[in-house]
Amino acid sequence: MRPAVLTGEYFMTGDVACAEGALAAGCRFFGGYPITPATEVAEHIAGRLPEVGGTFIQMEDEIAAMASIIGASCAGVKSMTSTSGPGFSLMMENIGLAVCTETPCVVVNVQRAGPSTGLPTQGAQGDMMQARWGSHGHYEIIALAPSSPQEIFYLTVEAFNLSETYRSPVLVMTDEMIGHLSERVVIPEAKKIKTVSRPRPKGSKARFKPFEPGPSGVAPMASAGEGYHIHVTGLTHDQRGYPVMTVETQEAMMAQIMGKIQRNLDDIIRIEEYRLEDAEFVIVSYGVSARTSLAAVDEARELGIKAGLLRLITVWPFPEARIRSLAKRVRGLVTVEINLGQIHLEVERCAAGQAPSLLVGHPGGTIIPPGRVVEALQEFSRGGV
Amino acid sequence: MNQPRKQETHPLDGLLRVDRIPHIWCPGCGIGTAFSASLIAMRESGIDLEKTVMVSGIGCSGRGAGYVNLDSYHTTHGRAIPFATGMKLAKPELNVVVFSGDGDLFAIGGNHFIHAARRNVDLTVVCVNNFNYGMTGGQVAATTPINARTTTTPAGNPDGPFNLPLLAYASGATYVARWTILHTRELMESIQEALLNRGFSFVEILSPCPINYGRRNKESGIASLKIYQDKTIIRNDARPWELEIDFDRGIVLGKFIETERPTCTDRYDSTCRPKELLEGEKTLE
């Protein structure tokens, strides 16, 4: 029987690496539903979970899948689901439930071209704004964007760690290219993989308040069946978890749910910089597009354009501060993404006119070739924007 | 209000969040009775209450979870059952009780109900059927009797209601019963049996909704109870397809199905965690 951490070197697709990352992070429940191109995450983990004492269930639809992972997490088990655009849309209401009830869980979206049924077997990055705002109401969310199967492994572990630390759903926003790409993946020894679990209550059960923040600013989480008699509701609630339908309670609850993420941007936001030190033109990209843009940076440099890449590993919360500071000193920002301008809107907003920004986008179904990015950089550097 | 009142406690106060009593349900609403019967059944059944969890959806019945002094989860509309499924599969030693309403469980939640029953997830589903969507003001539901008046069927309901025990039976439930809040003793006993039954157990409870359903159909709370007294018959041997909701013909109450078959967890363990896998070198791929 295989262990949870399959230490070794593999030639593995992104979807499978994602499943292995989840297991390494301690995921022991997966409630899923098949959808191209995320099905393989579920298929692989369906075989692996029983080996590590976990449980897999294919639910009747994505709504049920999302509900089931929240239930499992409330029972104290780290849980995950995987889907693509149409399923992601279905999961939105319950993602809001996880946000409001501060339930840790991981949702993987292997993006494909939309809208609607779109191009099921061809990747895109068109769900990025939906990742931020897909559920109704106002809230914060954490979304990570891996650029390789190796990185999916690590970022899935990170997704669990962030979700447990901040008691929030965390989205792993990958795409079909990375999901179906087979590449070298090294899985390290278990002891080298840091895993985090949700803060746990200490002290009197009778006086325990399920939504009273602990010293970290996040409320310790009691699981079902431990005798804490907690009440958890999606209604606006106070620290006892009781629904209280007042404006004051709404303000307090929102401050807590959003504050725990907003106060910890330093911990949550991860970015990678390539040749940025003296860059005059900065490519802002993420996921598979950041990867194809690496070649564009080098090509542009060959042509004498001082290009650099800011790769967003954390896409939400958006690294506003970094964009603002870059906008002050560079001549231009280029957003490269497989959609028609979503993260680009954030880049533009944060640049606030201090530097011009340009989008190199595509409606979906294919990668953005480095050549197109180089052309844009050339046009930019000629001043033709 | 300024006179000091004797501090009285009710025998069920230990199981209630007394700081939230009186509850929000209307005068004469049967949910309170159904909820009370459920608490008594939980207490009398002998199950470990510390490991007992109540999960509900949205609606008047869904508020029940907020009043029980146990771990309780008030989830999204229609999704109490998949939430409960995830919870039960992740931690099988929990006793998971779903307490929700007819609209939540059978309209928006219908798909989840039939699948959980098919899988025989070891849950106890207590459905308060007040024949409408009460909380939102009395709209038609999948259980509203034909010709009944609701706010979205002002001319009378053109559609017919589900036969819930038949639906539960056909989907694979291993315990199926229907009572009214008037038949309180049978109801308490039935919920107790449902709790102790291994597998997907379902109890339908007919209940007055005096303010929303009742006012539009000229049925006060007492009038509803009178109907439950006069127009029902207990026939435990009735077949599920004989249990149509037809108040003119009469409603059949009783415990219709009580059986046992392997639960979802039983079969997952025996099929997906086979001994050769756990003990040997074999892998699943």
Place this chain on the structure above:
Amino acid sequence: MEFWRVPFDSEEIQVTRGIVHILEDRCKGCGYCIEYCPRDVLAFSSRFNAKGYHPPAVERPDECVNCHYCEIICPEFAIYSVEASPEQAQGSEKG
């Protein structure tokens, strides 16, 4: 209690008697306990509780046999009965 033929064990068998307790401020005046008490023990009082409802009053306390029906039918957790001790019951025996 009236007998048309006195049972041989009428001296030994005692009918259970009950005492009804009402948590008046929880009552919402639905009337179910009053309507369905098998012994007609309860009736609407003319008092108002804190929310303006008329809670039940125990009109015929000697008739209560502790059947608990008011307790189980009440949707409000507002009424319950407890068994009267033999001494208390003795006092209400009508013969």
